[in-house]
Amino acid sequence: MYDFKYQLANSQDDAVSAQSSAEDGSFLAGGMTLIPTLKQRLAQPSDLVDLSGISDLIGVSAEGDSVTIGSMTTHAEVASSEIVSSKIPALAALAGNIGDPQVRNRGTIGGSIANNDPAADYPAACVALNATIITNNRKIPADNFFTGLFETALEDGELITAVTFPIPDKAAYAKFPNPASRYAIVGVMVAHTGGETRAAVTGASDSGVFRSSEIENALGDNLDSSAAKAVSISADGLNNDIHASSEYRAHLVSIMASRAATAAG
Amino acid sequence: MTETNIGAPIKRVEDKRFLTGRGRYTDDLNQPNQLYACILRSPHAHANLKKVDVSQAKAAPGVIDIFTGSDMAADEVGSLPCGWQIHSKDGSPMHEPGHPPMAVTKVRHVGDQVAIVIAETKSQARDALDIIEVDYEVLPAAINMDEALSGKALVHDDVPNNMCFDWEIGDKEATENSFSDAHKVVSIELVNNRLIPNAMEPRAAVAQYDPSNGNYTLHTTTQNPHVIRLLMGAFVLQIPEHKLRIISHDVGGGFGSKIFHYAEEAILTWASAKVSQPIKWTAERSESFVTDAHGRDHETKAELALDKDGKFLGLRVSTKANIGAYLSTFGSSVPTYLYGTLLAGVYKTPAIYCEVKTVFTNTVPVDAYRGAGRPECTYLLERLVNKAAKETGIDPVEIRRINMIQPDQFPYQTPVALQYDVGDYPRAFETALKASDYEGFSSRRKSSEDNGKKRGIGISTYIEACGIAPSAVAGALGARAGLYESAQVRVHPTGSVTLYTGTHNHGQGHETTFAQIVSDTLGVSIDQVEVSHGDTGEVQFGMGTYGSRSLAVGGPAVLKACNKIIEKSKKIAAHILEASVDDIDFKDGVYSISGTDRELAFGEVSLAAYVPHNYPIEELEPGLDENAFYDPLNFSFPAGCHICEVEIDPETGEVEITDFTAVDDIGRVINPMIVEGQVQGGLAQGIGQALMEGCVYDNEGQLLTGSYMDYTMPRADNLPNLNVSTESVLGASNPLEVKGVGEVGSIGAPPAVINAILDALSSLGVEDISMPASPSKVWQAIHNAQ
């Protein structure tokens, strides 16, 4: 690790100003991605601004037909949240299957989506559930948020404060893990919310999460799992690495979509 | 000997310190004034080192000094030696190119050592690495074996076609003849996948030089401290042994990868004298991936000749073995005498011929990893036997029964040098069939198929030769050292005992099993026995722990030393009791005169041995401390049968091991709890090889599986509970009648798993699959077959 300056922010404003006054500041959430990156010397921020002391970034609330999760809420907290488990059980299940228990105890939803790893789980949930990412100065629909490989719509220094998820009628996530890292080789979240069916795919493409219209059309309003399974996804442009060929990934997209549809019931 | 402990599942003596965080692993140790080292490693697989400029880095904060290969060469530091000489078919000795601890003119694999930075803190050392300037002239690299054998890129300029040696074993002519007589010939081509051992403790070393007396002390993560002392002292650094102490207290797993004398040990020891301060180095896991010797990596073509009844007539094997960029300590023995000599397996194949071309490549050196040679052999044989079953239409169980060596055939001389001493292969085989409910398989298959899954069952038998080694035999086969083992039993005045063993405990439980032997032999309770190992300053000598040799070779040495104690102490007892030695009985730690009630306790005699008033000083020296060396008569031959059952999801290619049964003949069981643990651990590594683990290099020699993000390690949820039992025939090669258990799991498991997968998928037309059978590969195989 290169050396850096560390500060603990105690409010959102404090965090934003600390970051902006630093030469090259980075927010530190759970550290489950950032610290391994620093350990490998793949990043050299001048300052880390720790968000863990900002209490209004933590917690889950339900209002009307949506659930809002503070950006510093850990995967474990989302997984065990009664609100999430009752309103969007698919999201609780997804969070409960990210990484391992120790990662879930510290990793946060804000960190996960800010990082936008192409094999991460939350981006699929955000897109399929048509979530809104709330930052310190705007609201960004999930469809516009994830812009590419480790790329998001966030401006430098923009702080995610929360994510709002409309409560779906039905939803489920199916993940086929990479045998080594256990990130998604392919993960598909399917959801039916207020007359719209969405299927968001993570892991399969190098440019990150995407919606599959073929799958969505096949699923229809009833989330028809056998129709999803019958979809033949093109392997063009999908990831091809030592763990899975693009053809295998393409195949898994339909299979995982179909399994998610079955689970969504 | 009274057997109260031997055979009992005694809880481990060593556990308490590990469970309370008080182990003493190398990285846990610190010395006063200690400095920290980081090592600059080549990012290229093959390059000329044009220039290494350390001037700027030397001026970095906290940096004490930086050394390169040229500095070591200037001090005439020697080459890291290889301990096993192999001769090619034509009688020429293997090529042994130099292996400098730090590269001098050329780097030969990603991870090769280029420079060492020594600084006040680890972070400072690491920071300085980034500012060393190296001018590499990148050369074409030889990565896969065919490419290497074409000789386009030479790893070592003086090794034509990168061929280290071209070895053979067996009777070529007899084997050719068996094929001309054959009713059927079955052939197979397969790869034994390259593995990265991944003991959980990364390697580490702390070297210390005392300028006041010229003594060196090296704490290092090794399985054999005396071997390191011998190799490093005599061949690399020219430090006489009385000036060099090697200590490895607790070691966090080895599996072979910590046998070898590694460059860092020599670099640190040498550098500690240069800076006259202790230096510590601990590998990052990413360094371990590119520097710990890898395992396996064979490509093989084999053919089996059968008669019309399915009897094996002959076996012909041609293997290419990757040895990596340099010859590691035992690298040359693994694809030869630990491989070709086992090709009879448990079968009566009368004619066998095997040739092995061993190839240098620009990859990490390849050496022994749990099983070493024997898993490669077993995988080949058991895949081939299954294929023969399929092609002849004989049931896989039946074809094994027909060909198995029978209990009345021992000693059994194989056509590939070894003579099996004792065994009962049908017994373990039939027991395993029962234990796995082989007969009930078809109904289990049916219920899987009802759920859209494919189910398969796979058998593997195996034999291994362990207990290295009968030294004369090992010498005849090319070992440059005999492999005796030593023990010293020191009885203290009050009757407690310290046992010094030359074997090394890094998880095998010697502190318990060896204490069990001492306790039963001398009749002292187990808590009165302390086992000391891992320190050349304490233990007289030893060849360490690998090749399942500790109990088979080290155990009898313990027994022998204990017997010497008994012999001497009986004389002391006789003197005190005023009786003739011949009349003294020793049992359960009590000396008595036969037929009388006159007796002495063990502690009374030991006290008399040290602080006597009344002692036969004219005939006998005081003290009760005996050494013994033991060399076995023969290898020992554990054998057994493993049966694996899998369920496959044909949609995703995921393989679930639903059941795994292992029945092993490991000779006498000293501690069944530890034996089960050893088998379970070996099975996990064998299953890992079959389903998950595989080292992948790209064409430029970059390791693509260089972390746990990409190298799949078996985890708890990948494995089922393991059904492990023993079906032992007592060993005949050593007085403890033990055979060895450390490697059986990793030897027997891989073909059982693959045979099960192929059984499951045969209805889909899949005929072959390579290891690791990852979900993507299984899916691809199904997809291709359709």
Place this chain on the structure above:
Amino acid sequence: MPTVSMTVNGESVSSEVEPRTLLVQYLRENLGLTGTHVGCDTSQCGACVVHVNGKSAKSCTMLAVQAEGSEVSTIEGLADGDTLHPMQEAFRENHGLQCGFCTPGMVMSAIDLVQTNSDPSEHDVREWLEGNLCRCTGYHNIVKSILAGAKAMQG
């Protein structure tokens, strides 16, 4: 250099550290608590697992400064004098360790499991151990130990 203060195994400690000091380095090097191990550099092996405010965490993936004001407990703090914690005892009874290197992380992780799920099934245990690698045991006896330890912890 910033000062960091925390409670480790019930004792207050305070030291100056570079911000880049990992919690595991702080425990091992500053406090001499070498029972917590480092087995990887990608946060995947779990040899370093400790408890931070009662929850298991990978101390190789936390800065010491992030533990400011926290209650940290390590393997060294579990036993009560000579009496092992029931989970430690279960590992000993069931041969849940061989080389012992993964063991501290396994035990700390297991205790957190039982705090979260007092009656885990074999399946629960195997899933929970996703972040803990062991190369020696094949996990069989670790799982057995944890199931026994869970029972014993219920007392």
